[in-house]
Amino acid sequence: MTKIDSKIPAGPLAQKWALYKEHQNLVNPANKRKIDIIVVGTGLAGGAAAASLGELGFNVKVFCIQDSPRRAHSIAAQGGINAAKNYPNDGDTIYRLFYDTIKGGDYRAREANVYRLAEVSNNIIDQCVAQGVPFAREYSGYLANRSFGGALVSRTFYARGQTGQQLLLGAYGALSKEIKRGSVKLYTRREMLDLVISDEGKARGIIARNLLTGEVERYGAHAVLLATGGYGNVYFLSTNAMTSNGSAAWRAYKRGAWFANPCYVQIHPTCIPVHGSYQSKLTLMSESLRNDGRIWVPKKKEDAEKVQKGELRPRDIPDEDRDYYLERRYPAFGNLVPRDVASRAAKERCDAGYGVGNTGLAVFLDFKDAINRLGKDVIKARYGNLFDMYERIVDDNPYETPMMIYPAIHYSMGGLWVDYELQSNIPGLFVGGEANFSDHGANRLGASALMQGLSDGYFVLPYTMQNYLADQITVGAIPTNTPEFDAAEKAVKERIQKLMSVNGTETVDALHKRLGLIMWDYVGMARNKEGLKKAIADIQVLRKEFWGKVRVPGSTDGINIELEKALRLADFLELGELMARDALHREESAGGHFREEFQTPEGEALRNDKDFMYVGAWEYTGDDQEPRLNKEVLQYENIEVKTRNYKTA
Amino acid sequence: MDLKLKIWRQAGPTAKGQFVDYDVHNISEDASFLEMIDILNDELIEKGDDPVAFDHDCREGICGMCSMFINGHPHGPQKATTTCQLHMRKFKGGETITVEPWRAKPFPVIKDLVVDRSAFDEIIQAGGYTSATTGGVPDANAIPISKENADLAMDAAACIGCGACVAACKNASAMLFVSAKVSQFALLPQGKVEAKDRVKSMVAKMDELGFGNCTNTYACEAECPKEISITNIARMNRQFIGAKLG
Numbered sequence: 001m002t003k004i005d006s007k008i009p010a011g012p013l014a015q016k017w018a019l020y021k022e023h024q025n026l027v028n029p030a031n032k033r034k035i036d037i038i039v040v041g042t043g044l045a046g047g048a049a050a051a052s053l054g055e056l057g058f059n060v061k062v063f064c065i066q067d068s069p070r071r072a073h074s075i076a077a078q079g080g081i082n083a084a085k086n087y088p089n090d091g092d093t094i095y096r097l098f099y100d101t102i103k104g105g106d107y108r109a110r111e112a113n114v115y116r117l118a119e120v121s122n123n124i125i126d127q128c129v130a131q132g133v134p135f136a137r138e139y140s141g142y143l144a145n146r147s148f149g150g151a152l153v154s155r156t157f158y159a160r161g162q163t164g165q166q167l168l169l170g171a172y173g174a175l176s177k178e179i180k181r182g183s184v185k186l187y188t189r190r191e192m193l194d195l196v197i198s199d200e201g202k203a204r205g206i207i208a209r210n211l212l213t214g215e216v217e218r219y220g221a222h223a224v225l226l227a228t229g230g231y232g233n234v235y236f237l238s239t240n241a242m243t244s245n246g247s248a249a250w251r252a253y254k255r256g257a258w259f260a261n262p263c264y265v266q267i268h269p270t271c272i273p274v275h276g277s278y279q280s281k282l283t284l285m286s287e288s289l290r291n292d293g294r295i296w297v298p299k300k301k302e303d304a305e306k307v308q309k310g311e312l313r314p315r316d317i318p319d320e321d322r323d324y325y326l327e328r329r330y331p332a333f334g335n336l337v338p339r340d341v342a343s344r345a346a347k348e349r350c351d352a353g354y355g356v357g358n359t360g361l362a363v364f365l366d367f368k369d370a371i372n373r374l375g376k377d378v379i380k381a382r383y384g385n386l387f388d389m390y391e392r393i394v395d396d397n398p399y400e401t402p403m404m405i406y407p408a409i410h411y412s413m414g415g416l417w418v419d420y421e422l423q424s425n426i427p428g429l430f431v432g433g434e435a436n437f438s439d440h441g442a443n444r445l446g447a448s449a450l451m452q453g454l455s456d457g458y459f460v461l462p463y464t465m466q467n468y469l470a471d472q473i474t475v476g477a478i479p480t481n482t483p484e485f486d487a488a489e490k491a492v493k494e495r496i497q498k499l500m501s502v503n504g505t506e507t508v509d510a511l512h513k514r515l516g517l518i519m520w521d522y523v524g525m526a527r528n529k530e531g532l533k534k535a536i537a538d539i540q541v542l543r544k545e546f547w548g549k550v551r552v553p554g555s556t557d558g559i560n561i562e563l564e565k566a567l568r569l570a571d572f573l574e575l576g577e578l579m580a581r582d583a584l585h586r587e588e589s590a591g592g593h594f595r596e597e598f599q600t601p602e603g604e605a606l607r608n609d610k611d612f613m614y615v616g617a618w619e620y621t622g623d624d625q626e627p628r629l630n631k632e633v634l635q636y637e638n639i640e641v642k643t644r645n646y647k648t649a
Numbered sequence: 650m651d652l653k654l655k656i657w658r659q660a661g662p663t664a665k666g667q668f669v670d671y672d673v674h675n676i677s678e679d680a681s682f683l684e685m686i687d688i689l690n691d692e693l694i695e696k697g698d699d700p701v702a703f704d705h706d707c708r709e710g711i712c713g714m715c716s717m718f719i720n721g722h723p724h725g726p727q728k729a730t731t732t733c734q735l736h737m738r739k740f741k742g743g744e745t746i747t748v749e750p751w752r753a754k755p756f757p758v759i760k761d762l763v764v765d766r767s768a769f770d771e772i773i774q775a776g777g778y779t780s781a782t783t784g785g786v787p788d789a790n791a792i793p794i795s796k797e798n799a800d801l802a803m804d805a806a807a808c809i810g811c812g813a814c815v816a817a818c819k820n821a822s823a824m825l826f827v828s829a830k831v832s833q834f835a836l837l838p839q840g841k842v843e844a845k846d847r848v849k850s851m852v853a854k855m856d857e858l859g860f861g862n863c864t865n866t867y868a869c870e871a872e873c874p875k876e877i878s879i880t881n882i883a884r885m886n887r888q889f890i891g892a893k894l895g
Contacts, residue, residue, distance in 0.1 A: 048783075051783070052782075052783040055782045055783060066706055066712070066714060067704065067714065067765070067766055067767065068766065068767070068769065068770050068810065069770075070713070070770075070773075070810055071706055071707075071712040071713060071714050073706070073707060073712070075707065075711050075712050076707045076709055076711050076712065085789070085790075087790060123784070125789045126786050126787065126788055126789045127781070127783060127784075127786055128789075129786075129789040129792075129839065130779065130781040130786035130787070130839055131778065131779055131781055131839070132778075132779050132802075132833060132834050132837050132839045132840050134799055134800075134802040134803040134806050134833065134837070135789075135799070136799070136803075137793075137794055137795075137796045137799040138796065139796050140793065141793025141794050141795050141796065141799075142790050142793055143789055143790055159803060159806075160803060160807075162711065162807065164711075165711055165807075165809075166803075166806060169806065172773070173773065173777060173778030173779070174778060174781075174782075174783070176770065176773045176774040176777060176778055177774075177778050177780055179774050180774040180775070186770075188767065188770075212759060239709075241706040241707040241708070241712065242705060242706050242707075242708060243706055275679050276677050276679055276680065278677065278680055278684050278687065278688055279680075279684065280681070280683065280684050280687055280708060281708045281709075283708075283709050284709075388729075389709070389710065389734070392710075392727075392730060392734050392736065393681075393734070393736065395679075395736070395738060458783045458784075459783070459784075462783065507691055507694050507695065509687070509691065510691075551694060551695075553694050553697060553698070553699060553700070554699055558661065558760065559702050559759070559760045559763065561700065561702060562694065562700065
């Protein structure tokens with residue numbers, strides 16, 4: 001097993017980042033011009049990093065899959081962004097945000113990284129306000145806060161139900177400024193299909209496909225940053241955007257980068273339930289709704305059955321016949337327990353036969369009490385756009401009847417392994433945002449994804465990448481006519497040709513839906529040994545079927561959306577297997593990873609700290625070979641590791 | 650429900666396009682408009698035909714990528730709704746639905762329903778931001794901003810950059826898009842420092858890219874999926890005149 005060096009600086013926790021910055025290498029302004037950096041992805045992490053690196057004077061090439069950097073999927077984040085400002089004077093501190101994040105992640109994240117995240121959280125809010133992000137404000141003119149799951153304080157800043165949009169547009173503005181200045185060059189409608197590693201073992205470029213012309217292009221740089229988001233679409237149905245995919249990370253993995261904790265995926269408790277087989281995606285209803293909405297199912301099974309058949313309306317069920325199961329099971333946190341806990345509790349009630357909706361796979365999120373207490377206008381001001389969205393999709397009015405919700409795949413905590421500098425085990429390959437594994441352990445708290453993306457992009461990578469690049473100033477421009485670029489481009493073209501030549505009978509989506517069902521049934525909210533073994537076998541069979549039966553019409557020139565989807569699915573069919581392997585090996589329940597064999601008599605997750613308090617970093621060893629597991633043992637020097645408790649404060 | 654579709658097919662930017670008729674069957678009322686097109690595309694692929702190319706991504710009405718002109722309206726008939734959030738229950742069985750790309754000179758067709766909207770990025774690059782660089786900014790609560798102005802700025806900032814306003818306008822004017830960004834910053838103290846240069850450069854870029862003039866038909870406001878108000882255009886005009894006067 002390879003010895004893992006996570007490069008955590010020495011010194012007390014609260015001083016590590018300051019000490020790192022004091023001693024790191026820097027590149028002088030004149031030399032920055034000689035350095036090229038590739039950034040793949042223009043969401044919060046990629047957009048913020050590209051803008052900040054451009055401001056510093058580096059030559060940045062930034063790539064996005066959509067027609068504009070403003071459309072990255074960060075835009076869809078609704079609820080908010082956490083920071084330890086303590087503006088409400090309710091007892092928040094940097095340490096408390098750090099502590100809540102480690103605990104929320106079920107003690108499976110690295111202390112030093114998480115502390116740094118909490119430390120720079122306040123700078124993010126300052127930065128975004130300076131950019132003109134229109135955060136919600138109180139009548140005093142000062143910033144407003146609300147609470148999110150897993151916290152006892154109100155530390156979440158928000159811009160109505162469109163916080164991700166506003167933060168992304170802030171980063172997009174900063175990026176646009178640098179594009180105009182000429183420090184950043186923008187490449188839209190490009191998809192990275194391989195990472196190029198030099199003969200010295202350094203990341204030196206990418207192979208990308210121009211999605212408009214179909215041309216396969218080469219780009220070289222002194223360092224590569226992947227900020228390509230998560231892999232939730234391996235489940236087919238998720239809250240991710242349609243083009244969100246795991247291919248950039250997976251290609252890096254196949255070039256030697258370790259993939260850490262792939263089994264940790266977040267299942268968000270408040271999504272609109274599945275309604276039909278033609279459905280293309282699931283829609284999230286922001287966690288912020290749990291500030292005022294109460295989650296319940298009928299107390300009596302016969303009531304639940306009547307509701308399922310449409311014979312009983314929820315509003316006709318009296319309060320004493322309702323089971324507010326989160327408030328019952330977790331009195332201290334109530335409806336604001338972390339996402340993994342809320343999702344499992346919903347599944348437990350539905351599996352026991354108390355679910356609602358015509359499938360029985362839904363629970364109520366009810367605003368009746370909040371409307372009675374605060375008035376409809378206040379609720380409308382807080383959540384109006386979410387209520388409207390719900391009504392457009394479901395054709396039901398949530399002001400009058402409770403929303404119906406069910407858990408859905410939302411976020412991947414796992415991702416490429418990175419050290420304290422957010423550098424992978426491949427020198428020169430950095431990974432930011434959801435694409436890395438670093439800060440959320442086994443479960444991410446609400447409003448922390450935006451915080452991490454912007455922390456990585458604005459305040460961490462511009463420092464740590466510079467530390468790496470300091471000795472690259474004499475290297476000169478990176479050539480793209482090397483044997484390594486030739487080989488990578490050839491491999492990409494062969495993969496494309498192979499897909500085109502199958503000429504089978506199954507559409508990409510039909511095969512993807514089948515993968516999604518395997519993943520949801522066996523690598524979803526509850527997992528067990530037998531199911532995971534079956535998932536691995538089933539995925540292997542499906543993968544063979546894919547390469548024998550997929551139909552990709554059209555040609556390799558010009559727009560070919562089916563080809564794009566087929567390339568992504570080919571990678572998901574391998575990534576899904578690694579997720580199942582990781583879940584199988586991790587014989588404990590932690591955060592989003594719930595193994596049915598490992599639970600308390602009350603159904604709470606049961607960790608095994610003695611054997612599994614490590615990051616599982618998987619190493620590629622060849623196609624159809626078992627990957628190698630490297631372990632980064634987690635050391636908690638500042639936090640006492642406990643069983644997570646949301647029942648009492 | 651069963652539906653007849655007339656969809657604009659165009660092989661490439663310079664190819665001649667035309668409407669092609671399709672029939673789709675057994676579409677659920679709960680399906681979204683794009684899911685209905687997905688079903689059509691599955692059938693086309695099975696027949697070995699080229700599926701209809703269209704832009705889409707988040708499918709929750711926020712990324713601004715979807716851009717279909719449906720029965721004479723950008724994003725279709727439902728008010729304040731993007732194409733991806735439009736559901737088939739808004740149509741009647743047996744109806745004929747006409748689907749076209751955005752049509753505006755600054756948004757050239759790339760293929761079928763996909764158009765090039767990079768002109769919007771160029772307008773933002775001309776000045777749609779504050780020039781604050783990372784770091785060295787004051788505490789977020791150092792400048793109180795009235796709730797009223799913050800709310801108005803947020804109303805303007807809600808623009809998703811889809812281009813429906815341009816597609817709806819007979820002059821292909823981008824005034825609603827540009828004024829939303831100008832207004833957001835005009836309403837906030839952080840944006841005031843560069844307000845004059847911003848409005849002049851953004852308007853100049855808009856004109857240079859070939860967007861038309863505003864002749865106050867209000868079609869943009871009526872069709873905007875985010876209900877961006879034309880009062881933003883009035884605010885931009887005041888800003889613009891003020892900036893020109895010095």
